[in-house]
Amino acid sequence: xISWSLEWATVKxxxxxxxxxxxxxxxxxxxxxxxxxxxxxxxxxxxxxTFQLKDANIGYMEYFYPGVVVMVLLFSSIFASxxxxxxxxxxxxxxxxxxxxxxxxxxxxxxxxxSSVALIQVAVFMVLAPLAGFVFSDVQWISMFAILIFASLGxxxxxxxxAWFFDSVQAYHAIQMTLLMPLWVISGAMFPVxxxxxxxxxxxxxxxxxxxxxxxxxAFYGGQAPGHxxxxxxxxxxxxxLAFVCTLAFAAAVWVCExxx
Amino acid sequence: xxxxxxxxxxxxxxxxxxxxxxLLHDLSLTLGFRTVLDGVSFDLRRGEILGLLGPNGSGKxxxxxxxxxxxxxxxxxxxxxxAMRPGSQAFRRQLGVVFQQDSLDEKLTxxxxxxxxGMLYGLKVDESKExxxxxxxxxxxxxxxxxxxxxxxxxxxxxxELARALIHNPSILLLDEPTTGLDPYAFEKVWSRxxxxxxxxxxxxxxSTHRSxxxxxxxxxxxxxxxxxxxxxxxxxxxxxxxxxxxxxKAKHLESVARVVEEQFGLTGRIEDEKYFLEQEQGxxxxxxxxxxxxxxxxxxxxxxxxNLNDVFFHVTGHSMTVREEEEAHD
Numbered sequence: 001x002i003s004w005s006l007e008w009a010t011v012k013x014x015x016x017x018x019x020x021x022x023x024x025x026x027x028x029x030x031x032x033x034x035x036x037x038x039x040x041x042x043x044x045x046x047x048x049x050t051f052q053l054k055d056a057n058i059g060y061m062e063y064f065y066p067g068v069v070v071m072v073l074l075f076s077s078i079f080a081s082x083x084x085x086x087x088x089x090x091x092x093x094x095x096x097x098x099x100x101x102x103x104x105x106x107x108x109x110x111x112x113x114x115s116s117v118a119l120i121q122v123a124v125f126m127v128l129a130p131l132a133g134f135v136f137s138d139v140q141w142i143s144m145f146a147i148l149i150f151a152s153l154g155x156x157x158x159x160x161x162x163a164w165f166f167d168s169v170q171a172y173h174a175i176q177m178t179l180l181m182p183l184w185v186i187s188g189a190m191f192p193v194x195x196x197x198x199x200x201x202x203x204x205x206x207x208x209x210x211x212x213x214x215x216x217x218x219a220f221y222g223g224q225a226p227g228h229x230x231x232x233x234x235x236x237x238x239x240x241x242l243a244f245v246c247t248l249a250f251a252a253a254v255w256v257c258e259x260x261x
Numbered sequence: 262x263x264x265x266x267x268x269x270x271x272x273x274x275x276x277x278x279x280x281x282x283x284l285l286h287d288l289s290l291t292l293g294f295r296t297v298l299d300g301v302s303f304d305l306r307r308g309e310i311l312g313l314l315g316p317n318g319s320g321k322x323x324x325x326x327x328x329x330x331x332x333x334x335x336x337x338x339x340x341x342x343x344a345m346r347p348g349s350q351a352f353r354r355q356l357g358v359v360f361q362q363d364s365l366d367e368k369l370t371x372x373x374x375x376x377x378x379g380m381l382y383g384l385k386v387d388e389s390k391e392x393x394x395x396x397x398x399x400x401x402x403x404x405x406x407x408x409x410x411x412x413x414x415x416x417x418x419x420x421x422e423l424a425r426a427l428i429h430n431p432s433i434l435l436l437d438e439p440t441t442g443l444d445p446y447a448f449e450k451v452w453s454r455x456x457x458x459x460x461x462x463x464x465x466x467x468x469s470t471h472r473s474x475x476x477x478x479x480x481x482x483x484x485x486x487x488x489x490x491x492x493x494x495x496x497x498x499x500x501x502x503x504x505x506x507x508x509x510x511k512a513k514h515l516e517s518v519a520r521v522v523e524e525q526f527g528l529t530g531r532i533e534d535e536k537y538f539l540e541q542e543q544g545x546x547x548x549x550x551x552x553x554x555x556x557x558x559x560x561x562x563x564x565x566x567x568x569n570l571n572d573v574f575f576h577v578t579g580h581s582m583t584v585r586e587e588e589e590a591h592d
Contacts, residue, residue, distance in 0.1 A: 013380035095364035098329035
């Protein structure tokens with residue numbers, strides 16, 4: 001007979017731990033803000049003079065901003081999940097596995113913890129949105145939150161599964177960066193995909209990060225967001241697709257975790 | 262000696278009167294193509310300290326990992342007469358576990374670590390606070406409770422691990438080499454806490470060790486080698502199996518000492534830690550004979566002592582615990 005209260009207790013303990021650790025390391029908070037700002041300013045101002053969007057009159061700094069928001073999520077999720085490797089063999093997770101909760105509770109707790117950290121970092125970066133030209137009162141916050149939470153849960157679950165499977169920090173970083181960085185670049189974060197190479201356009205509907213970037217744009221602008229997905233302009237569909245990918249990634253992470261002890 | 266035989270041989274004085282906590286029968290574990298545990302059977306009685314004695318690689322840690330659910334072995338297992346899977350949630354709830362490696366979060370304070378552990382077992386906030394205060398005082402870490410664990414010494418970490426494992430009032434404590442790397446003072450501190458727990462709360466303790474001094478403090482010992490339990494008995498009974506005394510010879514050429522002893526006296530000893538060990542009854546009477554078999558200066562010293570559990574291990578398995586560890590390191 002499974003005790004659900006103990007399952008939930010495991011989720012809560014891991015969740016709380018990740019958030020507690022984040023506040024304990026001021027360098028991570030500074031890094032969370034510093035790195036994306038530099039990225040946004042350097043690439044943004046570098047591209048500003050040559051960039052022109054076909055059907056909307058917006059500058060590159062504004063176009064690039066939602067892309068950087070997703071990048072913050074992406075990097076934060078990748079870095080938060082790497083701790084799974086050392087925690088598994090010596091450390092906290094060993095004690096969690098010997099505790100009363102199941103593997104699914106452990107994965108969920110860790111993903112919620114890492115996602116919370118990622119969302120805190122995004123929230124800090126979002127303070128700069130007016131500088132990019134966005135007005136806070138125009139933003140659809142509930143949709144924004146839904147997009148970001150599903151995207152970060154999906155990414156952290158993917159990270160958890162990868163970390164558990166590869167079991168080596170080097171392999172984990174190599175695979176995650178090789179897989180996710182190009183997916184981010186062709187997600188519409190840096191340039192509109194419908195102007196790009198045919199291969200990019202074909203990949204777009206299969207790229208979860210494209211849904212995250214497009215969803216973020218929709219939440220910032222409302223219905224007709226410049227540079228949104230080619231195949232749909234429905235925010236609801238984007239949220240649904242992200243939730244679906246998130247569920248798949250979570251199921252895969254639990255499966256890997258049960259299979260590879 | 263079969264593993265089942267090892268169970269029957271259980272003859273600890275007083276142990277029979279203690280009710281059985283769990284019965285483990287014919288546990289086997291294969292990882293990849295390697296058989297890690299092979300037909301392990303033993304019983305654990307309430308309130309006893311049972312030690313798994315063996316070198317690294319003998320399967321002690323794997324056995325403990327099976328009980329915590331980290332590995333899935335084949336076996337039959339019952340707790341208080343009720344059949345269950347080792348590592349099932351119902352069993353894990355009863356367990357407190359101290360791993361060989363630290364499972365504390367170094368960046369957090371002792372109090373935060375204990376609080377998280379309490380959360381894992383679903384303790385309510387008030388209950389948790391009370392337990393934490395009680396345990397910090399029990400492991401004598403109150404004064405450092407609000408400092409990050411990374412500032413702690415090895416002994417303090419071990420004590421905090423112990424407190425973490427006790428947070429939910431477990432009925433059984435599993436300890437995987439709990440005192441590895443500790444100096445004698447820290448070792449004594451950990452053991453004084455363990456003995457206090459047993460005395461105060463009647464806690465059942467199952468631990469793995471390769472330290473002879475630690476093994477001597479257990480009520481019963483299961484001698485493990487190559488994934489099997491070869492003997493299970495009280496330390497006193499096990500020590501009785503080693504005849505007489507142990508002679509420890511230091512010499513320039515230990516191999517030639519071993520050869521001469523074998524040729525002249527027909528005795529086989531072992532070389533360990535750059536010393537030659539020999540079991541011999543009436544050891545004091547044998548020393549002059551032994552010494553006179555060598556040229557002056559060949560032997561550096563001869564020491565005589567009562568057997569310890571390292572000698573028992575050699576007696577039972579035919580090899581020493583340290584040699585096995587070195588082999589392990591070369592693998």
